Structures are given as C-alpha cells and as structure tokens.
Amino acid sequence: MSEQDELLSKAFHLVRQYLEQDSELVVQYESPESLNTKVDLSIPAIGVSQEKFLYLLETYLTYSVRTQHPQFFNQLFSGSNLPGLIGELFTSLTNTSMATYEIAPLATLIEQTLIAELNAYVGFNSGEGTFVTGGSNANMVAMICARNQAFPTAKDQGMLHQSAVFVSEQAHYSFLKAANVLGIGLNNVIKVKTDPKGRMIPQALQAAIEGAIASGKTPFFVAATAGTTVLGAFDPIPEIAEMTQKHQLWLHIDAAWGGAVLLSDRYRHFLIGSERADSLTWDAHKLMGLPIVCSAILIKHQGILAQTVSNQDADYLFHDHENSAYDLGLTSLQCGRKADSLKLWLAWQYYGKSGYQKKIDWLLEMADYATQKVNQCPELELMAPTQFLNICFRYVGNPSADLDRLNLELRDRLVKSGKSLVNYTFLKGQVILRLVLANSEVQRTDLDQFFENILAIGRTL
Amino acid sequence: MSEQDELLSKAFHLVRQYLEQDSELVVQYESPESLNTKVDLSIPAIGVSQEKFLYLLETYLTYSVRTQHPQFFNQLFSGSNLPGLIGELFTSLTNTSMATYEIAPLATLIEQTLIAELNAYVGFNSGEGTFVTGGSNANMVAMICARNQAFPTAKDQGMLHQSAVFVSEQAHYSFLKAANVLGIGLNNVIKVKTDPKGRMIPQALQAAIEGAIASGKTPFFVAATAGTTVLGAFDPIPEIAEMTQKHQLWLHIDAAWGGAVLLSDRYRHFLIGSERADSLTWDAHKLMGLPIVCSAILIKHQGILAQTVSNQDADYLFHDHENSAYDLGLTSLQCGRKADSLKLWLAWQYYGKSGYQKKIDWLLEMADYATQKVNQCPELELMAPTQFLNICFRYVGNPSADLDRLNLELRDRLVKSGKSLVNYTFLKGQVILRLVLANSEVQRTDLDQFFENILAIGRTL
Numbered sequence: 001m002s003e004q005d006e007l008l009s010k011a012f013h014l015v016r017q018y019l020e021q022d023s024e025l026v027v028q029y030e031s032p033e034s035l036n037t038k039v040d041l042s043i044p045a046i047g048v049s050q051e052k053f054l055y056l057l058e059t060y061l062t063y064s065v066r067t068q069h070p071q072f073f074n075q076l077f078s079g080s081n082l083p084g085l086i087g088e089l090f091t092s093l094t095n096t097s098m099a100t101y102e103i104a105p106l107a108t109l110i111e112q113t114l115i116a117e118l119n120a121y122v123g124f125n126s127g128e129g130t131f132v133t134g135g136s137n138a139n140m141v142a143m144i145c146a147r148n149q150a151f152p153t154a155k156d157q158g159m160l161h162q163s164a165v166f167v168s169e170q171a172h173y174s175f176l177k178a179a180n181v182l183g184i185g186l187n188n189v190i191k192v193k194t195d196p197k198g199r200m201i202p203q204a205l206q207a208a209i210e211g212a213i214a215s216g217k218t219p220f221f222v223a224a225t226a227g228t229t230v231l232g233a234f235d236p237i238p239e240i241a242e243m244t245q246k247h248q249l250w251l252h253i254d255a256a257w258g259g260a261v262l263l264s265d266r267y268r269h270f271l272i273g274s275e276r277a278d279s280l281t282w283d284a285h286k287l288m289g290l291p292i293v294c295s296a297i298l299i300k301h302q303g304i305l306a307q308t309v310s311n312q313d314a315d316y317l318f319h320d321h322e323n324s325a326y327d328l329g330l331t332s333l334q335c336g337r338k339a340d341s342l343k344l345w346l347a348w349q350y351y352g353k354s355g356y357q358k359k360i361d362w363l364l365e366m367a368d369y370a371t372q373k374v375n376q377c378p379e380l381e382l383m384a385p386t387q388f389l390n391i392c393f394r395y396v397g398n399p400s401a402d403l404d405r406l407n408l409e410l411r412d413r414l415v416k417s418g419k420s421l422v423n424y425t426f427l428k429g430q431v432i433l434r435l436v437l438a439n440s441e442v443q444r445t446d447l448d449q450f451f452e453n454i455l456a457i458g459r460t461l
Numbered sequence: 462m463s464e465q466d467e468l469l470s471k472a473f474h475l476v477r478q479y480l481e482q483d484s485e486l487v488v489q490y491e492s493p494e495s496l497n498t499k500v501d502l503s504i505p506a507i508g509v510s511q512e513k514f515l516y517l518l519e520t521y522l523t524y525s526v527r528t529q530h531p532q533f534f535n536q537l538f539s540g541s542n543l544p545g546l547i548g549e550l551f552t553s554l555t556n557t558s559m560a561t562y563e564i565a566p567l568a569t570l571i572e573q574t575l576i577a578e579l580n581a582y583v584g585f586n587s588g589e590g591t592f593v594t595g596g597s598n599a600n601m602v603a604m605i606c607a608r609n610q611a612f613p614t615a616k617d618q619g620m621l622h623q624s625a626v627f628v629s630e631q632a633h634y635s636f637l638k639a640a641n642v643l644g645i646g647l648n649n650v651i652k653v654k655t656d657p658k659g660r661m662i663p664q665a666l667q668a669a670i671e672g673a674i675a676s677g678k679t680p681f682f683v684a685a686t687a688g689t690t691v692l693g694a695f696d697p698i699p700e701i702a703e704m705t706q707k708h709q710l711w712l713h714i715d716a717a718w719g720g721a722v723l724l725s726d727r728y729r730h731f732l733i734g735s736e737r738a739d740s741l742t743w744d745a746h747k748l749m750g751l752p753i754v755c756s757a758i759l760i761k762h763q764g765i766l767a768q769t770v771s772n773q774d775a776d777y778l779f780h781d782h783e784n785s786a787y788d789l790g791l792t793s794l795q796c797g798r799k800a801d802s803l804k805l806w807l808a809w810q811y812y813g814k815s816g817y818q819k820k821i822d823w824l825l826e827m828a829d830y831a832t833q834k835v836n837q838c839p840e841l842e843l844m845a846p847t848q849f850l851n852i853c854f855r856y857v858g859n860p861s862a863d864l865d866r867l868n869l870e871l872r873d874r875l876v877k878s879g880k881s882l883v884n885y886t887f888l889k890g891q892v893i894l895r896l897v898l899a900n901s902e903v904q905r906t907d908l909d910q911f912f913e914n915i916l917a918i919g920r921t922l
Contacts, residue, residue: 004543004574005477011547012473015554016466027566029803032787035566041574041806047813053544055550056810062805063567074564077797080556082465086472090518092549092752093476094525095541102876103535105488105496106524113502133594136796144642159620159644173775177794180770181605183620183644230777285797290800291553309641316636316691316886316895325491333638335597336538336746338753342521345502349517353509415563425777434777 007050011057018061023418025418026069028062035063046200067422070439070446071453074421076229076257076286078439083350084290087343098131099317099329100338108326111270111341112346119284119298121262123275128305129298130331131340135256136174138281138297141333143221145299145308146250147280150220155308159183164212165221166190166201170228172254188217198233200224205243221250226271227258230425232388234258237273245276255282256295258388260287263353264360270388279383284344287360287389287440294340305331359440363389366437370447377392379455383432392427395458404431406461413457420453462522468511472518479522480543486879487530489523496524508535526882530912531900531907535855535882537690537718538747539900544811545751548804558791559592559798560778569787572802575809579743580759582723584736589766590759591792592801595636596717599742602794604639604682606740606769607711611681616769624858626682627651629661629696629796631689632713649678658846659694666704682711687732688719691886691895693849695719698734702896706737714741714806717756721748721851724814732798745805745897748821755801766792784827820901824850827898831908842915844893852896853888865892867922874918881914 001009022099024115031037039059048056066072068079080088096104111131119127132138143165148155163184167175169191179189188211193204212219223242224235237253245249253259254272259282261267262274273279275433277300284294299305310330317335329335335459348356371386379397386392394407408431411424424433435450462470491499500520509517527533529540541549557565559572572592580588593599595824604626609616612624624645628636630652640650651673654665666683673680683705685696698714705712714720714735722728723735733740738761745755760766771791778796779788790796809817832847840858847853855868869892872885883893896911 002481005481008477008480008547011550012476012797015550016469016473018554019469020463020466029617030566031786032562032566032570035570039570041568041570043578043809044804044813045815046734048810053807053811056807057547060551060567061555065564065566066555067555067557067564075558077556077558080553082468085553086469086518089472089476089546089550090521092541092546093479094522094528095538095752096526096528097536097538097753101493103526103528105491105493105526109493109496109500113504117504133598134795134797136794137594140642148641154644154646155641155665156639156646156648158646158649159622160623162619162621173772173797174796176772177770179619180616180772181601181642181794182610183615185615185617185619186772187617188619274608283797285709291556292558292797311634311637311647316884319885324741325492333597333642334595336595336744336753336756337632337634337860345504346514347515348504349509350514352505354506355508388713400626411761421564424780436906 006217007053008076010054012063014054014057015360016357021068023066026071026421029416029418030063039063045125068439069443071420071450072424073435073437073450074438076436077292079289080291081347082288083347084343087346088291091153091339091342094214096339098332098339099282099327099335101323101326105180107198107339108328110345111328114341114344115296115298118296122280124296124298124300126302127298127300128302128331129296130305130328132295132297132318133297133334134295135281135283138256138295138444139172139174139223139252139254140178140181142252142279144182144219145304146252147182147184148308149250149304150218162217164188164190164217164219164221166192166205166208166219168192168194168225169242170194170198170233171223171225172229172256175223189239194233197387198228198231200235200240202236202243205240209247219247219249223252223254226253226255227388229257230390230427231384231392232390234270236418237271237276239275241273251277252349253277256281256283257286260360263356264362287363288344288347288356289440290343290347293301294344309333362440366447367391368443370435370437373447373451377451379458380451383427383430389437391438392432393435394432395454397455397458398461401461407431407433409461410454410457414453420450468514471515475515475518475522481901483658484527484530484643487532487605487882488526488879490877491878500524506776507891529900532881532911533900534896534898534911535884536901537897538753539791540750541752542750542808544808545804548807549752551799552803557800558798559793559800560788562784562787565800566767568800568803569789569804572789575802575805576757576759578839579757579837583741583759584762585759587763588759588761589763589792590608590757591766591789593756593758593772594795595754595756596742596744597638599717599756600633600635600684600713601639601642601740602758603713603740607682607713608643608645609769610711610765611679623678625649625678625680626684627653627666627669627680628684629653629655629686631655631659631692631694632684632686633717635691636684636766653692658848659692661696661701663697663700663704666701669707679858680708680710682713684713684715687714687851690718691851691888692845692853693851695731695848702734702737707873712738714738717742717744718747721821724817726818726826727822748824749805749808749817750901751804755805782789784801824898827908828852830905831896831898834908834912838912840919841912844891849920850898853893854896855893856915858916858919861920866894868894871915873917875914881911
C-alpha cells in the first residue's frame with residue numbers, strides 16, 4: 001500500500017464511521033472565539049504528518065453541523081444522500097471542466113440527458129438549459145436572458161434603459177441581487193402584494209405592471225415562485241401567465257424549493273401551468289438530497305442561452321469542429337465548471353423515478369404530521385397554514401410573556417443545546433419558528449422528538 | 462455492514478483502484494454518437510441494483526478524461542491532489558452552505574483564515590474577500606465592486622451610464638461576459654494593445670483611457686492579467702498602476718492562472734506591484750491542484766463586498782446577533798454556497814508553504830525543460846518566447862506542407878489516440894499547440910514522451 005493509498009484508506013474509514021454513527025447532537029455548538037482557540041487554523045511552513053492530517057479531518061467532523069441529522073430542520077436542504085455523495089467524489093476524482101466535450105465526454109451527455117428530463121417534467125418540449133452555480137444564479141441567468149431578449153442592444157451597448165421586473169413580496173432575495181448585478185437596479189424590482197397565504201395576487205401584478213409603464217419604465221420580467229422560502233407558497237401560474245402573455249413579458253418560475261413536486265403524480269398539480277413559463281429554476285440540492293450545489297436553469301426555447309452569453313474571444317478553448325454542438329461552455333457564464341450533473345444522474349439511477357416520487361410524497365406526509373402536532377398542542381401555535389414543507393409556528397405556552405423575545409430565546413437555547421436545529425424569521429412583524437422538511441429520512445418519531453425539545457426549553461422560559 | 466455501508470465501501474475501492482492504476486491512455490476517445498450507444502443514459506422508473514450502480518461508476522471512469530494523467534497538458538488545471546480530493550469528500554459529507562456561521566462554524570473560520578493568508582501573499586494588508594464560483598465569476602465580482610463604487614446610483618437605479626473598462630487584447634474572455642452581465646456592454650470593453658510577448662502596453666492603455674473619455678464614456682476599471690491564457694504573459698503592474706492611480710480607476714489583477722507565483726520566493730517578482738491593485742482573482746483549482754472549483758476574489762479594502770452585494774430581504778436567513786460578523790453570506794452573491802475553502806486549507810496543511818513553493822518552482826523548471834526540447838528539435842518550432850508555464854510551439858517537420866492544417870490534423874489524431882492531450886489555438890492567425898504545465902507530478906520523462914508522441918504523428922503527415 002502506497003503512503004497516499006494508506007491516507008486515502010484511513011480517510012475513507014472516517015467517512016464510513018461518520019455515516020454509521022448515531023450522533024445524539026446535531027452540532028456541538030462553539031462560539032467563533034471559542035472555536036478559534038480549539039483549532040489551530042494557521043498554515044504551516046512544512047506539511048503536517050499523516051496523523052496530524054487525519055486529526056484535522058476528525059476535528060472538522062467534530063465541529064461541523066450534522067446536516068444529515070434527523071433533527072436538522074434549519075435550511076431548505078439537508079445532508080447528502082449516498083449516491084449523491086459518491087457522485088460528488090467521482091466528480092472530483094475525474095476532476096474536469098464542463099467547457100468542452102473533449103475534456104468531459106460522458107459528463108456532457110449526462111448533463112444533456114438531465115436537462116431534457118427536467119424540461120420534460122416542466123413541460124418545456126423543446127427546451128434547453130444548463131447547470132449553474134445555485135438557485136440565485138439560476139434566477140439571474142433567467143433575468144439576463146429576458147433582459148437581452150427585451151433589450152437587444154443591452155449586450156453590446158450596456159443596459160441604458162429604465163426597466164422593471166416583478167416578483168412577489170415573498171420572493172427570494174436573489175432577484176434583488178440579480179437586478180443589482182444586471183444593471184437593472186434594486187428600485188426597479190417591483191414587489192407585488194401577496195394574499196394571506198403568501199401567494200402573488202394576479203390583480204396586484206396587473207396594477208404593478210401598469211404603474212411601472214405609467215412611470216416610464218419598461219417591464220420585461222415576472223418571476224413567480226413555486227415554494228416560497230418562508231411560507232412554502234406557490235404563486236398561481238396560470239393567472240400570472242395570462243398577464244405576462246398579455247404584456248409580452250418573460251415569465252420565470254423560481255422553483256428552487258418547490259420544483260420537486262413535479263416528480264410526484266400526487267403533488268405536481270402545485271405547479272400547474274409550469275409549461276407556460278419561459279424559464280424555471282430547479283435546485284436538485286434541495287429536495288433531491290444532493291450535495292450543494294446542484295442547480296439547473298431550464299429555458300423553454302432553444303438558442304437563447306448561447307445568444308445571451310456567447311462571446312467570440314475564446315478560440316483557445318472552443319473550436320469549430322465535429323463535436324462543437326456538444327461544447328456546453330458555449331451556453332454557460334462559467335469557464336471552469338464542475339460536473340454537477342453526475343451526482344444527480346447517479347442518484348436518479350439509484351432511486352429511480354419511483355424512489356424520488358416516494359420521497360416527495362413522504363415529506364408532504366411528514367409536513368402534515370408536523371402540522372397536526374402543532375395544532376394538537378395548546379403550547380404551540382401554527383402561524384400560517386401549511387401549504388408545502390414549511391411549518392411556521394411558535395411557542396405560546398406562556399401567553400403573558402413577550403412571545404417574540406421568548407421564541408428568540410427558546411431558539412437560541414435550542415441551537416446551543418445542539419439537540420435540534422430550526423430557523424426563525426419574521427412574519428407580519430412577529431418572530432416565528434420555521435420547521436423545514438427537506439430530509440426524506442425523517443420519521444414521525446423524529447418530529448415527536450423535535451417538538452419535545454421545543455417544549456422542554458419553552459417551559460423553562 | 463449495512464447495505465449503504467457496503468455500497469460505499471465498494472465505491473471507495475473503485476476510487477483507490479483508479480488512483481493506483483497506471484493507465485497508458487489519457488482518454489479512451491469516443492465520439493458523442495458512439496458514446497451514446499455504449500452507455501444507457503436514461504433515467505429508470507425503478508432504482509438500479511447495487512451491481513448496476515457500481516457498473517455505472519466504472520463506466521464513468523472508463524469514459525472520462527484522466528485529467529491527472531502525466532500526459533494531460535490540455536487545460537490550465539490537471540487532476541486533483543490527494544488532500545484536495547479528500548477535502549472535497551469531507552465537504553460533501555458534512556454538506557452545508559457558507560451562508561451563516563451557525564450552519565458552517567469551522568468552515569467559516571477556515572475561509573476567513575485563507576482569505577487573510579491569500580491577501581497577505583498579494584500584499585493587501587487589510588483586505589477582504591470571498592470564495593466564488595470560478596475565475597470568471599471572480600473577475601465579474603471585481604467589476605461589479607468597481608462599478609458600484611464608480612457609479613453609486615447603479616445599484617439602486619440601474620446602470621444608466623456609458624462607461625468603459627480596459628483589458629489587454631490577450632485577457633480572458635470572462636471580462637466580456639462580465640460586461641454583458643453587468644449591463645456595461647461588450648462595446649465598452651476596450652482591448653488594449655499588447656507587446657510582442659503579449660503584455661499590455663501602458664502607453665496604449667493611457668491612449669485608450671483618453672480616447673474613451675473623449676468619446677463620452679466614463680472609464681472605471683482596468684484589468685491587468687498575471688498569466689495570460691495563451692502566452693502566459695504578465696502585464697506590467699507598476700506601470701499600469703501609475704495610470705489607474707492618475708485616472709482614479711479601479712485596478713484589478715486577473716491572477717487566476719499566475720497568482721500562484723506568489724507562493725514562490727523565486728518567482729513572486731512576476732507579480733511585482735500586486736499590492737497596488739484594488740482586487741485580485743486567485744484560482745486555487747489551477748496551480749494549487751485542487752478539484753474544480755476553488756476560486757477567491759480578494760479585495761484591498763474591507764467593506765466593499767458587503768456594500769456591493771448587500772440586500773435587506775433575507776431576514777429568514779441572516780439574523781442580527783452575536784455572531785453576525787461571521788455570516789459570510791452577507792458578502793456573497795450566492796445564497797447556497799459550498800465550502801470550497803476546506804480542500805484548500807487541507808492541502809495547504811498537507812504540503813505546507815514549502816511544499817507549494819517546491820511545486821511552483823518545479824513546474825517552472827519543467828517549462829524550461831520543455832522549451833529547451835522544442836528549441837533543440839528541428840522538427841518543432843517555438844512560436845512565442847516561454848514566459849511562464851505555457852509553451853507555444855508547433856510541428857514544422859514538413860515545411861512544404863500547410864502547417865496550420867498539418868498541426869490541426871496532428872492534434873486531432875493525438876487526441877483520438879488518447880496518448881497525450883494538448884490544446885491548440887491561434888497566434889497571429891497561425892495554428893499553434895499550447896503545452897500547459899499544471900501538474901506538478903510531471904517529470905522530464907513525461908515531457909520526452911509527449912514530444913515523442915507529437916513527432917511520431919507529425920512524421921506520418
């Protein structure tokens with residue numbers, strides 16, 4: 001066994017041990033100051049020994065959040081599933097860039113297969129797409145495609161237009177970032193009112209579009225959300241599509257969180273009308289359980305990506321040859337690009353379509369169970385109707401207390417206990433806890449445990 | 462052993478086998494059409510068996526380019542080093558997002574340590590920075606920081622200005638992409654003439670700036686390149702810095718390829734004056750041998766990133782609390798972001814500063830050796846003086862032939878033989894082969910073999 005192979009073998013052993021271990025805690029909480037004293041982060045002059053290297057790996061595991069833990073309900077993702085983890089390892093092992101077929105032959109075909117598959121779920125019959133660097137980036141790519149279609153001179157001459165884009169007031173903050181990046185301006189992101197469930201109100205969109213036009217701005221882009229970050233709301237696509245069709249605006253769907261409902265016969269109606277959109281963001285690292293990042297932007301019409309991002313200055317990389325049509329770098333804003341498609345392809349092979357359908361159905365069943373638990377417990381209050389996999393609630397066992405402060409304190413203690421991780425946010429000015437179901441391994445007993453942990457702390461406050 | 466553990470164990474075995482194997486070929490070349498018939502890419506209704514899954518992994522290895530092979534000279538990267546590969550595996554194992562300290566405690570401190578370390582090499586004494594999604598993205602982030610500093614209303618109102626940015630005519634195409642994305646416009650990317658070695662001519666920059674001003678455009682950004690893509694040229698930073706200082710323009714250095722010279726006492730003078738820049742792009746996945754992507758944007762002055770990318774709409778994620786200063790998502794354009802810093806930190810621990818210095822010095826020694834080989838062989842011609850790790854040459858053994866066609870044909874046959882991989886491009890309208898040294902494991906014998914492979918094919922044409 002070579003020295004390198006020995007190190008690899010020991011590192012692999014640590015991985016297997018980590019995955020087989022049942023850890024009681026999601027995280028061993030340390031403040032930044034304390035963690036800084038516990039780990040020597042400095043770069044050494046001379047390389048460390050094999051023992052020290054393995055010790056650093058163990059240290060990393062000790063102080064990292066166990067996002068695959070059944071008590072991790074903090075984000076719109078959780079852990080990595082096994083085929084996804086293996087996929088990521090094989091991607092790094094064969095480390096290449098998705099720029100050309102020449103250096104990524106099979107990965108190119110895999111990416112093309114997956115883009116076609118995802119498009120089929122959305123209903124884009126002759127669509128295109130590319131893997132991107134995250135849901136935020138997917139939303140931005142959609143916006144630049146729309147921008148350059150609406151303002152054909154923008155690419156060459158710059159964005160010298162007063163324009164307007166529309167999102168719901170519950171939409172993800174990445175649209176603001178995109179408007180900043182793309183030279184559109186934050187003031188031109190118009191936030192459309194939502195109904196009490198957090199869904200964009202089509203009449204309000206209509207009014208917003210007309211208002212923008214009246215103030216001299218040129219509307220070009222509407223983003224509906226399928227699964228909002230806080231409430232899990234699905235905007236009404238068919239009604240919104242009527243508006244965008246009427247005004248000839250690009251309709252984008254941010255389905256980063258909710259897109260996976262399309263994998264389920266039972267729940268795909270949540271995204272009814274998706275085929276009427278021009279583009280859709282799909283984050284497979286959220287509900288498909290893959291390591292971050294695994295995101296795709298899907299576009300209804302072929303040719304738009306290349307037209308939007310193409311440039312002439314890379315003849316050192318892109319050659320005009322027999323396989324040019326397979327050079328995916330021509331439709332990407334990246335030059336070096338990791339093969340993020342492999343892990344998704346392998347996981348889909350591993351679970352099959354039916355496996356993923358079961359996962360989505362199961363998560364929605366768990367969301368229903370968690371909602372019932374909240375409703376049945378007098379010390380808890382559901383703060384918004386559950387529409388998807390987000391359960392917004394809070395502890396109300398001490399009604400005379402300042403419930404905002406109490407829930408912040410409860411949540412802080414919970415995080416520091418390391419027993420469960422759940423995030424909080426504000427809803428109509430009130431602090432709420434947002435339980436997110438993203439881990440399809442979660443069982444009823446895990447949810448029972450979670451609420452027990454909440455109540456146990458709440459009762460001490 | 463659980464079923465999952467058994468699969469993991471078998472996948473790990475494949476990885477170790479792949480790394481220990483000496484493969485004769487860099488790639489087993491297949492056309493897209495042929496490869497499509499050899500691998501069933503479709504997504505199955507029911508998940509595949511463990512055997513089938515392992516077969517798919519082996520298939521992926523069989524048809525992927527072995528970028529770590531000593532005959533892979535095709536791109537500005539090669540393979541993954543061992544600590545980097547292990548780092549990537551542990552990143553996926555503990556899968557989290559770099560948005561907040563809460564969910565990425567140790568990874569946050571690691572990223573901060575590395576940004577400080579890289580800034581120290583550049584000479585940014587109180588700098589900031591963030592890991593980004595690649596060198597192209599780093600260049601874009603630099604440009605948006607500069608844009609929003611120069612045009613303070615751009616963020617809110619949009620980029621309603623006729624502006625101008627300057628790069629050398631040998632600069633990377635990502636600056637064009639950035640200008641498109643940022644609403645600046647391709648026409649406003651002004652390409653400054655280079656000297657015969659491919660270095661930006663400062664007097665030409667001066668003239669270009671004055672010309673832009675005269676035509677009513679507002680210059681705000683100059684990008685120097687440290688290690689150009691084709692020739693490996695280093696633009697003269699001190700002279701360029703004089704110009705940018707005089708005109709109060711943002712000076713960026715695209716050191717994606719050449720930045721690693723700063724790791725070497727012997728070669729850091731290539732980047733003399735780096736501390737005078739405002740920002741610098743550093744791709745650790747190039748000369749530091751890490752899996753793609755591992756890129757950082759470094760900024761001289763603290764506070765600019767947050768000011769440039771911040772937004773108010775994410776109180777579901779970013780909370781005002783005791784550890785807010787450690788929430789790295791506040792300085793990133795990404796929301797979900799992989800912990801790309803871990804692999805770099807681990808590799809740096811493994812090799813130490815001295816180990817990386819040796820790697821850089823060794824690569825430059827090999828570049829010298831390869832250059833000598835070309836110069837000593839009458840059938841080969843050096844097409845540009847070697848300045849860094851790019852050796853631009855071509856086969857001239859048959860001087861009566863159309864040498865452009867001959868070299869294209871030679872290179873095509875070489876790629877299809879799978880014996881060596883080297884890229885080609887155009888220099889002053891002529892086809893050249895560009896040998897890139899990015900793999901510090903490459904030995905003289907590998908270079909001997911490479912030129913033998915070239916000559917063997919050349920002599921048949």
